Amino acid sequence: MREVTYTGRGVALRVGELFLKGKNRFLFEKALEHNLRRSLAGRSDVELVPSHGRLFVLGADDEDVIARLSAVFGVASLSPVLFCEKKRSAIQAAAVELAKDHPGIETFRISARRADKTFELTSVELNCEVGGAVFLATGWRVDLEEPDLDIGVEIGPYGTFLWSRNLRGAGGLPTGTGGKAMLLLSGGIDSPVAGHYIQKRGLELDAVYFHSFPYTSDGAKDKVVRLASVLARRQAAFRLHVVPFTAIQEALRDQVEGKHLVVLYRRAMIRIAERIAKTRHALALVTGESLGQVASQTLHNLCAIDDAAQMPVLRPLIGFDKREVVELAQKIGTFDISTSPHDDCCSLFVPRHPETKAHLGHIRDLESRVDLEVALAIAVDNVIVIDL
Ligand code: ATP
Ligand code: MG
Numbered sequence: 001m002r003e004v005t006y007t008g009r010g011v012a013l014r015v016g017e018l019f020l021k022g023k024n025r026f027l028f029e030k031a032l033e034h035n036l037r038r039s040l041a042g043r044s045d046v047e048l049v050p051s052h053g054r055l056f057v058l059g060a061d062d063e064d065v066i067a068r069l070s071a072v073f074g075v076a077s078l079s080p081v082l083f084c085e086k087k088r089s090a091i092q093a094a095a096v097e098l099a100k101d102h103p104g105i106e107t108f109r110i111s112a113r114r115a116d117k118t119f120e121l122t123s124v125e126l127n128c129e130v131g132g133a134v135f136l137a138t139g140w141r142v143d144l145e146e147p148d149l150d151i152g153v154e155i156g157p158y159g160t161f162l163w164s165r166n167l168r169g170a171g172g173l174p175t176g177t178g179g180k181a182m183l184l185l186s187g188g189i190d191s192p193v194a195g196h197y198i199q200k201r202g203l204e205l206d207a208v209y210f211h212s213f214p215y216t217s218d219g220a221k222d223k224v225v226r227l228a229s230v231l232a233r234r235q236a237a238f239r240l241h242v243v244p245f246t247a248i249q250e251a252l253r254d255q256v257e258g259k260h261l262v263v264l265y266r267r268a269m270i271r272i273a274e275r276i277a278k279t280r281h282a283l284a285l286v287t288g289e290s291l292g293q294v295a296s297q298t299l300h301n302l303c304a305i306d307d308a309a310q311m312p313v314l315r316p317l318i319g320f321d322k323r324e325v326v327e328l329a330q331k332i333g334t335f336d337i338s339t340s341p342h343d344d345c346c347s348l349f350v351p352r353h354p355e356t357k358a359h360l361g362h363i364r365d366l367e368s369r370v371d372l373e374v375a376l377a378i379a380v381d382n383v384i385v386i387d388l
Contacts (some may be wrong), residue, residue: 007084009083011076011079013056013078032072033050033055034176035176039072040068045170052174061080073173073175079167080165081161081163083160086119088129091126091155095153096133098151099140099149106142107140108149109149134151151163152164173202176271177202178202178203178204178282180203181314191287191288192334194234194287201232205231205235205238208272209240210243211245212243212245219342220342221242222342223338224242225240227337228386241276247266247375255368255370258351260320263354269306270308276380284313285314295354300356303355304358307360325336
């Protein structure tokens with residue numbers, strides 16, 4: 001930890017409330033620091049500085065820096081700041097400079113905080129002295145109740161800085177502090193969004209994609225790789241497992257009536273995903289399912305799918321409408337990838353009218369008539385690993 005003696009533009013970050021409590025604080029801080037550093041990759045003109053339990057970025061406060069930092073989970077809010085010397089005249093000059101960022105203002109106030117009690121002025125004195133300088137430079141009136149602009153001044157052990165904007169961060173918890181889950185990532189709109197919201201709650205992801213070549217093309221697989229790459233940006237390492245799934249689907253298709261297939265495919269996916277999850281020390285599975293979105297995602301069918309699982313299956317989108325998921329996908333930058341065309345030769349063995357009320361006993365019975373064990377083991381043995 002070091003003293004910030006920097007002068008110039010930068011950003012002050014504030015972390016979420018939860019983050020400040022409990023024994024894991026140190027781990028959370030380290031993870032957040034790592035994730036913030038990763039988000040600034042390529043911006044060699046800025047530096048992340050942890051100081052006295054606070055985090056600052058020194059060197060710039062432009063839109064690109066702000067956008068990168070506000071995407072990092074665990075940041076509650078952030079402010080572009082102007083650092084200056086711990087001197088009355090320097091603070092006054094900095095406040096006047098900040099004021100110039102805000103044309104068209106009529107009223108303002110100064111809100112000074114003085115963590116360093118040795119400073120020559122009290123907070124109240126600072127408010128007056130700095131306010132006076134801004135008044136002389138701008139002619140704005142002081143309004144303590146509802147000012148157009150609030151200029152914050154902080155004289156802390158970590159340096160002296162001023163700010164006039166408080167921006168919302170991504171919230172959540174630092175990715176990587178809550179353990180790992182295995183995402184079932186298809187090329188669709190939902191599953192990348194599901195993965196994003198799991199990362200937001202502090203979990204790290206690996207992913208598994210079930211590839212049904214040649215029914216689904218390698219173009220479909222490339223799309224999944226691109227989606228995985230978006231999620232991978234938030235993590236130090238991200239492993240995508242591509243599972244050859246065709247043999248399993250063909251075996252089921254040949255022996256089971258069409259309307260039951262979707263649930264049986266999904267049960268097979270769950271079993272394979274779980275085996276891979278165990279080798280990666282992942283404790284749960286994640287899917288993009290939401291209740292009633294399609295015929296296969298009724299409560300009855302989700303129950304029949306979960307019956308094949310030993311691990312918890314997390315479904316962060318369970319209560320969302322498709323339209324809401326589409327908006328989220330646009331916001332996190334996966335929508336255009338998910339909807340980019342690829343040349344599948346045919347949609348795979350999915351009947352026009354899948355069953356909506358799977359009867360668990362019946363599903364188990366149908367499944368027991370197909371010997372899938374060897375096919376599952378072969379699929380797991382032939383996984384292609386892509387490290388992103
Ligand atoms: P998505 O839900 O990803 O947008 P989709 O709507 O076409 O695609 P569904 O049929 O709704 O897919 O599948 C529900 C969930 O099952 C997906 O969100 C995903 O988690 C998982 N899933 C489906 N197909 C695959 C696959 N080929 N590989 C990995 N996971 C899959
Ligand atoms: Mg879906």
